[in-house]
Amino acid sequence: MQNKQHKFRQHLVRSGLKATRQRELIARAFFATNTHISAEALYRRVSGRDRRIGLVTVYRTLKLLKEAGLAHERQFGEGRALFEHASSDRHHDHMICSHCGKIVEFENCEIEALQEEVARRLGFTIQYHKLELYGRCKDCRADASGGTGRIRAVGAR
Amino acid sequence: MQNKQHKFRQHLVRSGLKATRQRELIARAFFATNTHISAEALYRRVSGRDRRIGLVTVYRTLKLLKEAGLAHERQFGEGRALFEHASSDRHHDHMICSHCGKIVEFENCEIEALQEEVARRLGFTIQYHKLELYGRCKDCRADASGGTGRIRAVGAR
DNA sequence: AATGAAATTGACAATCAATATCACTTTCAA
DNA sequence: TTGAAAGTGATATTGATTGTCAATTTCATT
Structure with missing residues (x-):
């Protein structure tokens, strides 16, 4: 959603960070999901759009999204973390x-x-x-x- | 407790496994704990008794203790797993x-x-x-x- | 539009817990 | 006592994530 994309950009500005092509793309791809997704899986998605984006940047952007209050990181039984939208502000x-x-x-x-x-x-x-x-x-x-x-x-x- | 030690030995026999000095020692050290302990920490304890025992064997023995129903593995917020006695049979x-x-x-x-x-x-x-x-x-x-x-x-x- | 300091990127190395490999050693039933 | 099978320990490897660093990009200011 444009709304979230905007919030993310606001967070970047407020934190003195820069709005880059990669962050824009990764955030967009994340907001386009409607389920819990791993960094790796998100990477594969953005990789389809832009082959040059690295997995490391996906990790970094997900961390930023957490800081912006737009993503939650979950550790379920598996090894890797899954990320979900923090949109529904209520705890669940x-x-x-x-x-x-x-x-x-x-x-x-x-x-x-x-x-x-x-x-x-x-x-x-x-x-x-x-x-x-x-x-x-x-x-x-x-x-x-x-x-x-x-x-x-x-x-x- | 001798009781648990015995149960462990029984599990080994029933599974066609061997009762080794190392397993004996590691299990004893585990049963001697009364809190949640990591493989690494348990290793340090047995290491005090017998310097030759390897961390890998501790991991392997903890797995056996789980199989024997004598230990539970817990994944809390941290990276590493913690192990607890499965003695109190009730879930908690x-x-x-x-x-x-x-x-x-x-x-x-x-x-x-x-x-x-x-x-x-x-x-x-x-x-x-x-x-x-x-x-x-x-x-x-x-x-x-x-x-x-x-x-x-x-x-x- | 040009500039340049500061932030960002991506490839790669490093970490950390846990597991796999493998040559050598130990157990235990016969 | 013996020998096949299991176990051990040193080391390498995995898999997810983070650190490093030279090269690139952003963006407020000229």
Whole structure:
């Protein structure tokens, strides 16, 4: 969206940074996604438009997008980070299909409230949290291909 | 505990693996811990007893302990994995002090129940989940050393 | 439009945790 | 005791990400 592109440029200006062709392109490609995407995958997309852009610049631009409050970095079970739009300003958690990798966002105030209560009992003040549910989505429950899928289990139950 | 050591040996036998001096030592050192420990840190401990043991063997033995159901691997905000005893058979989640790194385990059935509800609404079947609360513990709230501490934020709120 | 200081880029090296390789050593059933 | 199979440890390798640095680009100012 033009809106986000504009916000990004504003952030650059305010931070005394420069609006370059690469940043413009990478940001545009990122905003064009509607799912969680890895730096590598984003790189492949922009690479299609301009072969000269390097993966390193994609990493750097994603970092800038985070600083601008336009992207969130998520570490799910896998090795690499995934980036999502920070557009929906509300906090949300994630439900991830351990078979096909589908990611669904959700929010639940009751859970958040209970978290606060737990923290209070433990003498903590919550700064942020991470809630990820892993399981099978409707589609993947249908086909009984028992494999473990793309996302590895991480020792919870 | 002798009990766990025995269970580990049983797992080895049942899997057609061999009970070696190194495995014995590493497992003993692991069971002697009472907190979450990294492979590297465990290596340093056994290294104190027997300089000849390699880090690689520690990694391999921790993997065996996981397979034996005696250890859980956790990926918190940091880069490296931490391992904990799987003794308390019940599932639990973690509250982590973002300043001093202290880790407290807790369990909350209400949250679990709500998670199930959320998943059902989304058409998912939960296989496992990950809930981590990050914040300041009592002690670290006291001293106002505003730093971000050892554990990095991961873009949640 | 030209200038030039400061920022940016991209190729490559480096890091860091974890895993693979492989020659040598140890275990353990027979 | 023995020998096949498993295990070990030094080292190399991986894969994601970050650091380095010479060459290039931006952009406020001329």
